Amino acid sequence: MLKFSSPVAGCMRWGKWGANYSTAAYRKMIETCLDHGITAFDHADIYGDYTTEEEFGNALKEAPALRSQMQLITKCGIQMLTENRPHHQIKSYNTSAKHIIQSTERSLKNFGTDYLDVLFIHRPDPLLNPIEVAEAITHLKEQGKIKHFGVSNFLPHQTEVLRKYILIEFNQIEISIIHLTAFIDGTLDNCLQHNIVPMAWSPMGGGMFTDESHHRFRSITAAATELAEKYNTGIDQILVTWLLFHPSGIIPVVGSTKLDRLLQAKEANHIHLSREDWFKLWIASTGEDVA
Numbered sequence: 001m002l003k004f005s006s007p008v009a010g011c012m013r014w015g016k017w018g019a020n021y022s023t024a025a026y027r028k029m030i031e032t033c034l035d036h037g038i039t040a041f042d043h044a045d046i047y048g049d050y051t052t053e054e055e056f057g058n059a060l061k062e063a064p065a066l067r068s069q070m071q072l073i074t075k076c077g078i079q080m081l082t083e084n085r086p087h088h089q090i091k092s093y094n095t096s097a098k099h100i101i102q103s104t105e106r107s108l109k110n111f112g113t114d115y116l117d118v119l120f121i122h123r124p125d126p127l128l129n130p131i132e133v134a135e136a137i138t139h140l141k142e143q144g145k146i147k148h149f150g151v152s153n154f155l156p157h158q159t160e161v162l163r164k165y166i167l168i169e170f171n172q173i174e175i176s177i178i179h180l181t182a183f184i185d186g187t188l189d190n191c192l193q194h195n196i197v198p199m200a201w202s203p204m205g206g207g208m209f210t211d212e213s214h215h216r217f218r219s220i221t222a223a224a225t226e227l228a229e230k231y232n233t234g235i236d237q238i239l240v241t242w243l244l245f246h247p248s249g250i251i252p253v254v255g256s257t258k259l260d261r262l263l264q265a266k267e268a269n270h271i272h273l274s275r276e277d278w279f280k281l282w283i284a285s286t287g288e289d290v291a
């Protein structure tokens with residue numbers, strides 16, 4: 001089983017969909033993350049309208065020694081409507097073997113690497129054929145092009161049908177103090193049951209908890225502030241450590257474009273919340289006491 005640093009650095013906002021980093025800025029982000037023990041980087045083929053992988057790869061091409069120090073994660077299966085893919089007529093999903101293999105090969109080229117540490121199917125596809133997906137993944141593994149396989153945004157019944165044919169090691173899902181669904185819909189139970197490592201995307205809720213116009217977010221911020229004072233740390237660290245508390249071993253994929261926020265998220269590994277303090281945040285988010 002592959003072990004990741006916590007947090008994983010989410011790169012969705014590093015390029016065109018956010019910070020628009022130059023190659024030098026990508027390289028600085030990568031090198032500083034590695035220096036501080038953040039060694040895994042999360043991508044998808046579609047990020048930046050299919051441009052972010054290649055921009056990240058340009059930084060790796062400048063400093064090829066960085067590749068062996070990191071784990072590269074990417075995803076496939078969404079076909080976006082963008083001028084970079086003029087042949088796409090509508091936004092759709094594609095989990096055909098042909099698409100999975102072609103997308104992986106394109107990602108390898110973009111990064112300038114000969115293997116991916118993990119490939120994810122990005123979204124459950126209503127047309128997903130589990131036997132075909134398993135064959136494509138097995139083929140890519142046999143060729144050494146991917147080391148590990150995971151799914152993203154899959155519900156338990158969707159992982160179950162695929163798990164019949166191929167080992168699923170990760171499920172990347174939205175989990176944060178403002179998005180609690182995975183705790184109650186069986187997704188994290190399914191992870192626990194089958195040793196699937198959950199990765200939390202948008203673990204800081206995309207920063208939305210800072211929006212003071214919502215009563216729920218004000219209540220979360222008030223509870224997190226109180227706990228930050230108690231544990232002598234910051235709100236961000238509290239929100240990350242709150243995820244780490246879960247027995248399934250959630251790995252947060254932090255999407256900040258600010259190095260200091262990424263490094264703060266790493267500090268969360270050293271905080272040990274009490275069970276009652278975990279519930280203080282849960283109650284602040286749900287707005288009601290547990291039954």
Ligand SMILES: NC(=O)c1ccc[n+]([C@@H]2O[C@H](COP(=O)([O-])OP(=O)(O)OC[C@H]3O[C@@H](n4cnc5c(N)ncnc54)[C@H](OP(=O)(O)O)[C@@H]3O)[C@@H](O)[C@H]2O)c1
Pocket residue numbers: 009010011012013042043122152153172173200201202203204205206207208210236253254255256257258261
């Ligand atoms: N599998 C999927 O379907 C899926 C979907 C979405 C994302 N992802 C992955 O998950 C990663 C993380 O997603 P995300 O970027 O939504 O995660 P996030 O870490 O919850 O949110 C990051 C965003 O929130 C802002 N933010 C964080 N803390 C803040 C604070 N204390 N105050 C104000 N703003 C704050 C950041 O701004 P700054 O940049 O200014 O810090 C950034 O815009 C992505 O990079 C991607 O790799 C996967």
